[in-house]
Amino acid sequence: MKFRSPSGKIIRSPKKLSFDFVPDKLPHREDEQQKLFMLFRRVIEDGVSQNVFLQGNVGTGKTASAKRFCMDYEDWAAERERKVDYVFINCRKRSNKSLVLWKIIHKFDKGFPDRGFSVGEMMEIIRRHIKDSGTHLFVVLDEADSLIQRDGPELIFLLSRFDDETIAPRGSLSLILISQKNVLELLDESALSTFKRGNRLLLEQYDKAQLFDILSYRGELALYPGSIEEEELNLLALIAGERGDARLGIELMEKAALLAEEKGQNQIGPEDIRTAKADIDPYMTASRLRGLNENERLILLSAAQKLRNRSFTTTGDLESHYHVLCETYGREVLGHTQFWKYLKSLSGDGMLETETVASGKGRTTKVSLSDIPAGLLEQKLVELIKG
Ligand SMILES: Nc1ncnc2c1ncn2[C@@H]1O[C@H](COP(=O)(O)OP(=O)(O)O)[C@@H](O)[C@H]1O
Ligand SMILES: [Mg+2]
Structure with missing residues (x-):
């Protein structure tokens, strides 16, 4: 058959609506970014590692905030001629000690075999790499509750005390845990002791007005100018605001845009948004x-x-x-x-x-x-x- 492309044009840059795209700015997360910076500033300034826990519901920007922070921190450190590297691991997919450690090593040694090394040996390899390269390594464990639930808190303990056994003059590894649930409750006494009370950051749910700003910004990045008007952004923000969920908002924007393009429109209409909502998450049965x-x-x-x-x-x-x-x-x-x-x-x-x-x-x-x-x-x- 002859394929037919949709005649409407709304989405300019599809990848800017995708899950793993990290925008330059995160409106309404500036305070949180600054708090993270205040916690991690000392990594470079005083050579002290830090362990931080980021908690919040779905779509509150935990993953995006952590990624944005690591990228910006790397730049900040580079201006001070210090090397920072980060490994981002989603524990829902890789959920035991060996796999997490393998993924960390894989970051600097692409050919590292995925079997045949013990936890202790892999820790040692990481230690050596950090020492030789003079890097400070951020390990981000996203959805950390999966890992702890399946494999216990031991790896968190090992990574959060990484520097205790190092004789290096400066901190070498910092840990960022991310989870919807309070994972600190899942840790045992010894692992918990490595998290300072102030090192827990709670991301509140976005309200409607904040989601409006976030969605207009994401729309500006991803869509052709004029493809969505204020009323329709309000409708999107209203729907996503019921759960305070930026992800739902972006998903709806993308789906509504595709539906509108399919119909030959160059603008997202209210019916496209409602159809998108009914497709993704029907309520009115x-x-x-x-x-x-x-x-x-x-x-x-x-x-x-x-x-x-x-x-x-x-x-x-x-x-x-x-x-x-x-x-x-x-x-x-x-x-x-x-x-x-x-x-x-x-x-x-x-x-x-x-x-x-x-x-x-x-x-x-x-x-x-x-x-x-x-x-x-x-x-x-x-x-x-x-x-
Ligand atoms: N403040 C924000 N500004 C712009 N986009 C955001 C903001 N917060 C979240 N997002 C976007 O919303 C989606 C969900 O965010 P994410 O970080 O994955 O949430 P969480 O990890 O808390 O579930 C992602 O596409 C992310 O880029
Ligand atoms: Mg996430």
């Missing part, structure tokens, strides 16, 4: 819709119709359109207070999103759909309402 009562269905249908071409509508518009629908379907109209009650219960159930914002006339409540394309929701609801 048929059984949830069937569980709604008649009033809720009509209010939701009103929202679906109002939102066909827009990211947001207001409760005022929603209510007047709801009146029209009641007339169309010959149903009794709810009073204003009752209408609000049902609207609140819909938003409480996550069927639609409401947000009150200050506006010129006082306060307005904005309504949006985040999970399902409005067109599809409309279709399903009409079927249900007609029975």
